[in-house]
Amino acid sequence: QVQLVESGGGLVQAGGSLRLSCAASGLSFSNYGMGWFRQAPGKEREFVAAIRWAGDSTNYADSVKGRFTVSRDNVKNTVYLQMNSLKPEDTAVYYCAASPKWVITTAPKGYTSWGQGTQVTVSS
Numbered sequence: 001q002v003q004l005v006e007s008g009g010g011l012v013q014a015g016g017s018l019r020l021s022c023a024a025s026g027l028s029f030s031n032y033g034m035g036w037f038r039q040a041p042g043k044e045r046e047f048v049a050a051i052r053w054a055g056d057s058t059n060y061a062d063s064v065k066g067r068f069t070v071s072r073d074n075v076k077n078t079v080y081l082q083m084n085s086l087k088p089e090d091t092a093v094y095y096c097a098a099s100p101k102w103v104i105t106t107a108p109k110g111y112t113s114w115g116q117g118t119q120v121t122v123s124s
Helices: none
Strands: 003-007 010-013 018-025 033-039 046-051 058-060 068-073 078-083 092-099 118-123
Touching (some): 003 092, 018 118, 033 078, 046 078
Antiparallel strands (some): 033 046, 033 092
């Protein structure tokens, strides 16, 4: 079955950086677009970033543009989220997700598989 396993979360001070990884198995990884979402306590899950199956196109939420970078390695079946200049409002559980769509989608309903999430906490 499909498994997406996130890692790399943790506690960091404002202005710091973290790199999240999501290792995928049980699917033809290079055929799937990959997305990152986050959910803060009491809030709905929101789109953060996504990358097309070929790695040739990306999309970012306005709140993270210029600070976060999504990338993928189709040999290692892994997608990454490099997060720089972190802010306390970036605190959330971060999820990776896989989409069979050939174009990038920012809607959660476009993703068919989800990881368990990794906690990111940014202190002020």
